[in-house]
Amino acid sequence: MQRRILIVVFPGFQLLDMAGPADVFGTAALLSPADGYTVEVASPGGGAVPAGNGVTVMTGTLGDVTGPLDTLLVAGGLSVPEHVQDRELIADVVRLAAGARRVASVCNGAFLLAEAGLLDHRRVTTHWLAAGELGSRYADVQVDPDQLYIEDGDVWTAAGVLSGVDLALALVARDHGHELATNVARGLVVYLHRPGGQSQFSTPMRAMTPRSEPLRELQAYIDANPSADLSVPALAARAGMSERHFSRVFTEQTGLSPGRYVERSRADTARRLLEVTGLPLSAVAREAGLGTQETLYRVFRRHWRISPGDHRRRFHSISRERPRGT
Template sequence: MRRRVLMIVFPGFQLLDLAGPSDVFATAALLAPEDGYQVEVAAVRAGPVPSGNGIAVTARALGEVTGPVDTLMVVGGMSVPEQLGDRELVGAVARLAAGARRVASVCNGAFLLAEAGLLDHRRATTHWLAAGELDARYECVEVDADPLYIEDGNVWTSAGVLSGVDLALALVARDHGHALARDVARGLVVYLHRPGGQSQFSTPMRAMTPRSEPLRELQAYIDANPAADLSVPALAGRVGMSERHFSRVFTAQTGLSPGRYVERSRAEAARRLLELTAHPLDRVARESGLGTPETLYRVFRRHWRISPGDHRRRFRSKEK
């Protein structure tokens, strides 16, 4: 029996918030036809609903939705602030959530869940640009702007836009196991299923792009050569600066000290090795520049909030 997924949209919604998770569920249905998903789209009024980029999707009327819903998912979009005063939309979200097995939001769709009272006394996330507003507007919501997605009871919230794919993969993994989620990710040629505790930002995203071309080239060198000598003296020498001047300029232009940037870059290198190879942890530690399994464990826990072994098992679980 297929699980019914109801996606709620509104004029000006973010198309990727709908398309990404919908394709995850549709691909899972192809791979697991006996227990897959049936995706439906609903809005306040039936008919074409224009997204923020002008592409319209056909939706059924929320008032006509009856019967049990397995997963209720509210998308986001630039027009969300305008939708918060739509009592019919907010009321439908609250009504349908009451009968759903679980409820989820993508990006700033979390505001609609909050407006419906579904995030009261729960931990939630949203796009990092909107997190401060969510926190200020809804005092009963514990907002955490860092994770890709958060599960609190039967309510799931995700960060910006494409993190909706990560959320949908997590839901598939919860229903069918990580092996199917991994196969869906491979089929869609998207990033392998990331844990919700992982930060919304990769190391390059956390750091500003340096104005100086030599520093931009050095940044690329660091990311491409994690096992190299990336000490401050070595890096300063590559750009022809004194150590003190290099540290000051690098920090000013990237927002991160050289040491912090190198550690984060090496943590990401270790993450990729754990996901894409079967290397033992000592080799992962060496090739990522972290040196020893003990350092790997300590740094990985600090940056990804999960142990290296647990991360690998999540991504590379073997078929039984």
């Protein structure tokens, strides 16, 4: 059975929000023609629609599309604020969603789903830069800004840009199994799809860059030496400050307390070790500065809602050596 995918775009949309998922579904159709996908792209006015980067895409007219659909996917883009009040566009999204098996968005396309009332009382994600506004604008939407993609019932939302590829691979895996998703990923020369609970960004990206050169050097030291003594007293002494003053200045300039930054940095180190080494979990915990395997498990569940062993299994195809001790 062919699964019909409709991707909604508009002038100024993010090209990769459309092209990434379209190529995933298109490759799946090539690899498994009997039960693949058909992909359509439609816009409010139809015809030639310019993406935000100037590339023009030919589209169908959204108002002329009728159901049923397997998946309704809404792209994002810098122009979303201009289109979120387009009543005709929102009405078409509502109409088509009613006849779709599932709906999805990439990046700030989530605003269009939220405006249509499709995200009410749902846990969702969007690009981290837009997460705060999405949560404040739509009080009934539960926004988690630190996820690549989230599935909540028949609604899927992805973070930003290339996370749309991760979402589409997850949909293929859900529809046809992990083997087809893996083959699609290999065909597109991308990582085997990442679990949705993986963070949108690493610790240095999550924190602001300190204005102070000594704090920038200290931040780099933390990331490079996860197994060192990174307690507040030790870091304050290294920075030449009192503990109280150090904690206040570090939090003010990075947006994270010293303890939270250290834990996130160590968690990122552990994640990388799981992905590219075969070290037992106990050794990963020690080298990442987390001490014990139990602490490693708790930190992983807190940050990514997945166990270290499950994370390693998802990433075994990119490991440099066969994982042990999972």
